[in-house]
Amino acid sequence: MRNAWPLLVIGILLRPFPSACLQESGEYLTSKEIEHMKEAQRIDLRVKVLMKIAERRLMALEQATAPLSKKEEDAWGPIPKGTPEELLQQYLKAIDETILNIEDAHSQDPENEFLHPALKTFREATDQYLLRLKALAQKLKSPDALEALQRALEATELANADAREGEARFAKPKKK
Numbered sequence: 001m002r003n004a005w006p007l008l009v010i011g012i013l014l015r016p017f018p019s020a021c022l023q024e025s026g027e028y029l030t031s032k033e034i035e036h037m038k039e040a041q042r043i044d045l046r047v048k049v050l051m052k053i054a055e056r057r058l059m060a061l062e063q064a065t066a067p068l069s070k071k072e073e074d075a076w077g078p079i080p081k082g083t084p085e086e087l088l089q090q091y092l093k094a095i096d097e098t099i100l101n102i103e104d105a106h107s108q109d110p111e112n113e114f115l116h117p118a119l120k121t122f123r124e125a126t127d128q129y130l131l132r133l134k135a136l137a138q139k140l141k142s143p144d145a146l147e148a149l150q151r152a153l154e155a156t157e158l159a160n161a162d163a164r165e166g167e168a169r170f171a172k173p174k175k176k
Contacts, residue, residue: 028090029053032077043105044117047098051125054094056080057087058132062139084145088152095159098122102166116170119163126160 029037033053040046060079068079080090102119105112133153140146 028093030077030080032075036076042114043101043112044114044121046101047118047121050094050098050101051121052076054091054098054125054129057091057094058129058136061087061091061136062132084140084142085148088145088148092152092155095126095155099159116167119167119170123160123163123167126156126163130156130160 033049033056036049036052037046040049056076056079060081061084068076080087082090102115102122105118106115130153133149133156136149137146140149
C-alpha cells in the first residue's frame, strides 16, 4: 500500500456525502450487522463483515426477488430498505469503513499477517461490486440516483485499484 492511499480514497468518499460520513459509522447498520461487527475483531474478519454489509445494500438496489434463506435472514436480518440514494450512501459507508479499518490495522501493525487476506477479500468483493454497480445504471432512472451511482462507481474503482496494489505489496513470497 502506498502510505497515502487510504487518505486519497477517504477524501474521495467523504466528498459526495460530507454530513452523512461524519455521522457515527454504526448509524446505517442494522442491529444484526452491529453484532457481526462487534464479533469480527481481526482485520480479515472485519473486512468480510463489511463486504457483506455492502453486498446487502447492492441486493436491495438490485431488488433481488429471491427470498433470503431462513439461515441468512436469522443471521443478518432482512435486506435493508431505502431509496437508491440512501442505499448507495450506505454502500459507500461500508466501503469507507473498510478502508478506515485496513488503514488502522496497518498503522497499528504494518506486519499484521491478516492484512493480505483482508486486502484480497476487499479486492475480490470490489471486483464483483463494480460489475453489479455498472449493471444498475440500466435500472436507476432518477438523476439523483444516477449521480449517487456514479460516485459509488468512482469510489469503488479507486478502492479496488488501491486494494489490488496493497494486496500485491503484502503478498507473502512464494517458497521455492
